[in-house]
Amino acid sequence: MYMSRGSRTAILAVCATVLLATSACGDDQPEEATAQQVRLYGTDGNMLNSYPEELKDRANLVDGMKGTTPLTPLPDDFKNRLRSVDSKLTDYLYAAEAYDAVVISALAAQLAGSTDPAEIAKQIVGVTNDGTRCGTVNQCLRLTREGTDIEYRSVSITRAGFTDAGEPATASYATLHFDGQQLNDAKTEFVGAGDDSTASTKKPPAGKRQSGDFTDPASGAPLVLGGLLPKTGDLALANPPLAAGAALAIKEINAAGGVLGEDVVWIDGDDGTNPAVAKATVASHVAAGVHVIIGAGGSGISASVLEDVVEAGLILFSPSNTAASLTEADDKGLYFRTAPPDSLQGRALADVILRDGPHKIAIVARQDSYGEGLQDVVRAELERAGFGGDTVKLLGYEPGEDAEAAPINFSDGARQIKEFGADAVLIIGFSESAAVIQALADADVPLAALSS
Template structure:
């Protein structure tokens, strides 16, 4: 559970009192920098079972690492259905959000009676608010075909619907722990965040009852823009499995507007250049809704192209706060919650361990720097002074042939700072940051 602001303040006061008595709780400089141990923390981009492999022969460095990710307690039935698509699946990060993004898109098209992106977009927020509640493809599509307003609830969307901006009003976060080079499910804790009153109350256009012979533009064509390659590729398998599952279950329930939904695969490459090329191909192929991109910075890079083409961009994993007010002409949506919520959860995890000198290392992009700023603000609200927080960034690699991240100088700064907590915000490449910390003599606490 997250501690309250009052509890945090009390903890800090107690620490200060103990400092006066012992001179050993949060001094400006650790007495023995060479023996200083630091707890390691991560985020949704690296708290995955597939992440330790990025450290190769140093995989044990993750043991004891903690972090947060947007995640609801997933029903075993949902996990089983995902594994029917991919029996080797070991992570479930953003699987629920991917499934729901596709399901919401399909239901919005059915309610709109059209595959025109603008008409679909006008229904998306309304699909999640008001109307008859339904929780599976068959029931929801049946109601939508009859012209019934619906309120979709499912694996990621459990408490409340979307805001006017087209993003979750509430969220669930999991606190994850690495033990034995894998996530220890027994230690996972879940906590809710957000505000149900922020859900939209606007009335969408009246649903259209499905009629024989009506011109709808069917079939609905959905294109993938997910990270098959690049630094975020370690998060691809659960999203890919969820996308396949959603399309399979929608079509098994009769499809949308009388026809099976068409899925066209596509890679964002964790690269603006790759993603832009994929978007161009999707536009040429007549895609109506694009599911992606994986990273917030990639979505920001391609959003102008998507909007210009009059298509919908619907991400299951973008968390950058800046996307809430992006110039999207009403065509951008996400099932992942904004970082304003994750930043609070991360700060609480760090504070619960009593950390007093905190280094926050982030990839230099909208996701990394955005979340870094939110966590810093939350720590300062809790009483951690500015001089006890050190911010560092690194340039993420561009493309498959890019040289590895060189964080040697930054790692030395972390060691000299005497950090007792290091938060690393990044994707697969953040393994190189962790190796650099160890090489610089930062003793990671396990």
């Protein structure tokens, strides 16, 4: 399907076959780069305005870095509402997905007429498919109180609903660029991916009509949601938009009359980007009577606590898990996500890299389900474009166990990349991945940012 690497034809083929692109990739010329320059690429874990802070006085190293993240064009109204709960917000990554995870949970509980997690889970996929379309919390809650099956569409769920596996059938990705030490919104491009036909067509149980404005004691209200978001750890830089999205949803749901006649209750919780911290938070939520856990932030963290959540009979609903392996997780129908799987992001990311016409590509990934899973998808996409084992080098690193762990040492990996002669380096990781960039610079790898 693809011709040799770096060719104009290969780039066009990638644009034409792997994505439903809304950006004008068909006419783009590869950006010029000298043989000495090495371009940096990132993913949703590090393409954030807060990421350069991890490099401290070497923040200029990110200048020119580009990458992808699951992101829809967010309306100004939604951004303004987010800032009403966090006036210092500078990033919006997964804010929409967090908002929608909370809203969908609330709507599913209202339709179920119960806070029983098993009954809520039966409604979640159906809330996004084949009903009366609604797009605001007020409108959707009014319909669900009447027992009406709905098709929820909002900031992150825009084209198609969930698949049978409880994840988006389609997604939107943004190509982001660092100019200096900030993302340049003017350069952001959006591309669509996925297939509408993969959305579920299964009918959920009939919705239950709420009688009046009073709480039915049998419903188990109030609905209690527990946070399992990365307040600390390597993914803490992504917490502000996640927390803002969840807080905004709770605020708007309760302003619209709540669920099952009572305000929804939110119990905060940290996943620590650490399995031990996350497990302790889950245990606390179980003891507190939480019905739905919103999180975890990282795919590996969700994978580590999923058995505990399922054993307790609760729902785990993540706004930011992307590991493709979670699609097939043994979740007893209790795991959902509003973030799309990396089987979709990998294609968008490969396209971004290929447009620059590289000759040798190094892919560096944190060694967990997120990093290694996305690394495998991108490698496969590059192979389809004609890149073989002699032109793609895979490396990994062990992330620290907690925030107190020493920075990762990537000096040997940086040396290997230099000897390999890579002119493109993709870094898949969270805040700790800044150490990879520092190691590359220390090894005198000629980063394009330093030469521009």
